Amino acid sequence: MKNKKTKTIKVDYLARVEGEGALYIKIKDSAVDEVRLKIFEPPRFFEAFLRDRNFKEAPDITARICGICPVAYQMSAVHAMENALGAHVNGQLRELRRLLYCGEWIESHVLHIYMLHAPDFLGYDDAIRMAKDHREIVERGLKLKKIGNQIVNLVGGREIHPINVRIGGFYKTFTKTELETLTENLKWARDAAYETVIWTSQFSFPDFERDYEFISLSHPNEYPFNEGRIISNKGLDIDASEYEDHFEEVHVEHSTALHSVLKERDAYFVGPMARYNLNFDKLPTIAQEAAREAKLGKECRNPFKSIVIRSVEVLFAFEEALRIVSEYDNPKDPFQEIQPIDGEGFGCTEAPRGMLFHRYKVNKQGKILDARIVPPTSQNQKTIENDLRAFVPKYIDLPDDKLTWQCEQAIRNYDPCISCSTHFLKLEVDRV
Amino acid sequence: MKASSILIIGVGNLYRHDDAVGLLIARRLKNLNDERLAIMEQNGDGLSLMETWKGWNYAILVDAVSSGQAPGTIHYINANEKPIPSKFFSCSTHNMGVAEAVELSRSFEQLPQYLGIFGLEGKDFSHGEGLSEEMEKGMEQAMKRICEKIESLNES
Numbered sequence: 104m105k106n107k108k109t110k111t112i113k114v115d116y117l118a119r120v121e122g123e124g125a126l127y128i129k130i131k132d133s134a135v136d137e138v139r140l141k142i143f144e145p146p147r148f149f150e151a152f153l154r155d156r157n158f159k160e161a162p163d164i165t166a167r168i169c170g171i172c173p174v175a176y177q178m179s180a181v182h183a184m185e186n187a188l189g190a191h192v193n194g195q196l197r198e199l200r201r202l203l204y205c206g207e208w209i210e211s212h213v214l215h216i217y218m219l220h221a222p223d224f225l226g227y228d229d230a231i232r233m234a235k236d237h238r239e240i241v242e243r244g245l246k247l248k249k250i251g252n253q254i255v256n257l258v259g260g261r262e263i264h265p266i267n268v269r270i271g272g273f274y275k276t277f278t279k280t281e282l283e284t285l286t287e288n289l290k291w292a293r294d295a296a297y298e299t300v301i302w303t304s305q306f307s308f309p310d311f312e313r314d315y316e317f318i319s320l321s322h323p324n325e326y327p328f329n330e331g332r333i334i335s336n337k338g339l340d341i342d343a344s345e346y347e348d349h350f351e352e353v354h355v356e357h358s359t360a361l362h363s364v365l366k367e368r369d370a371y372f373v374g375p376m377a378r379y380n381l382n383f384d385k386l387p388t389i390a391q392e393a394a395r396e397a398k399l400g401k402e403c404r405n406p407f408k409s410i411v412i413r414s415v416e417v418l419f420a421f422e423e424a425l426r427i428v429s430e431y432d433n434p435k436d437p438f439q440e441i442q443p444i445d446g447e448g449f450g451c452t453e454a455p456r457g458m459l460f461h462r463y464k465v466n467k468q469g470k471i472l473d474a475r476i477v478p479p480t481s482q483n484q485k486t487i488e489n490d491l492r493a494f495v496p497k498y499i500d501l502p503d504d505k506l507t508w509q510c511e512q513a514i515r516n517y518d519p520c521i522s523c524s525t526h527f528l529k530l531e532v533d534r535v
Numbered sequence: 536m537k538a539s540s541i542l543i544i545g546v547g548n549l550y551r552h553d554d555a556v557g558l559l560i561a562r563r564l565k566n567l568n569d570e571r572l573a574i575m576e577q578n579g580d581g582l583s584l585m586e587t588w589k590g591w592n593y594a595i596l597v598d599a600v601s602s603g604q605a606p607g608t609i610h611y612i613n614a615n616e617k618p619i620p621s622k623f624f625s626c627s628t629h630n631m632g633v634a635e636a637v638e639l640s641r642s643f644e645q646l647p648q649y650l651g652i653f654g655l656e657g658k659d660f661s662h663g664e665g666l667s668e669e670m671e672k673g674m675e676q677a678m679k680r681i682c683e684k685i686e687s688l689n690e691s
Contacts, residue, residue: 218631229635230631230635230639231635231638231639231642234639234642234643235642238642238643241639241642241643242643245582245585248582249582249586262583263578263580
């Protein structure tokens, strides 16, 4: 060890990502020489699978891309397909779609907050060890997640890879009484979600901020879920149909996953932090109150605080679910009949981890001619690397194990699929 | 013993060759029409497993494992006596797997009074149906041992 400021941080396998990944950081003379976040996403055969399939199959085929956010894939698929076919689903069917999405955000966010991210802040290797000292808290998390599952199970037909979503609406809708079976649990969960915001806000956060370009959907009246323009804090304001004019996916040598960048500027940031910073005013009063009590402010640029923002979004999702259930009126038909035409359509919705883009080209026989899917994971990759590039020099004097831990934590700030995998990692720090 | 006093949980994926073995054993046990048994099939998601065995006194879980030993080898672990090596079940989903579910249930004091885990060493976890020859043999052995375990629980 000639120079203590020269070292390599290496994480060989980020297992259980969508594919495989690894982390490699080389530090030379106190400066970061190289950062490589390798996510070996498998090639997206899904886009090829979709070709020549019937347009009605898109939501069920694409749902299989992810076990954590199948609803996001279904929602982006139905919106893009309806856009291609000149249809728009409104009223209670639209509300039911939002309710289903609430369920998925809750499942995904709660899992990440309680099981994957909180142990970082409380100094545990995993949630199991954390549960030994914080049993009631972990039980609260599991109960919250179960209520998210209950929503997806009811509206979607089953908990994972729901089967009730179709182009034009749903295969089956529900009576108000059926939806009201959720109400009691949702009310408990709203309180528990508020407590979650306060709990996470009391963690200690590394002092770290960057000047990000946040990108999310924006809707005139709603916190973004399934519809809106694509906006950023640096002036972007486009329709989903203009997505490919502004974004491109590029190959980088060290990763089989494509990096998505803004053509005009470069890396950007999607997900809860982006949505919150761009849409604070659209949050319901209770979520804004919790955010204020958590001393979050309307803007937050510290990605380590994403756990608090995710908690605010969980509270939003429960409040929104309660609103939808209380205002629900069983629609006359479970779906709108939509006939295929020659067309091309675009859809962007907000997956728990960030914006998810779909584009389809179809013909009047109902055949899919072309498909393109850009998941949030590939959109955040470059920003994660840039975070590590900025973070490491600032904290270079930390002991190796602590620095490596915080680098992993910095990755977990972004994405439950990556976070999930990194929690069970064997880490290696080599000084050179 | 009263009816359906032993819970059998088969874990796996029918379309990943040897990973199907837990489900296939569960189905064979179901075909015995033994009223002492309640049979459940699961995909291995830890939180669902915790919900499934919660409240049961006796439970047996069967799953394929990958620990580097000879295909068809049967690992038996009494979860009440020791932790489950997480490497056995590392090829499950994004979520918590069997090992994590056992440990979390233990922390919550929600493990069944007896939870026996039969892990069958797999050879082929690629896409497709049908077990490898080694796993077919392992399945026959495991069926015998699970039936013996059911009888010994019945007598206890």
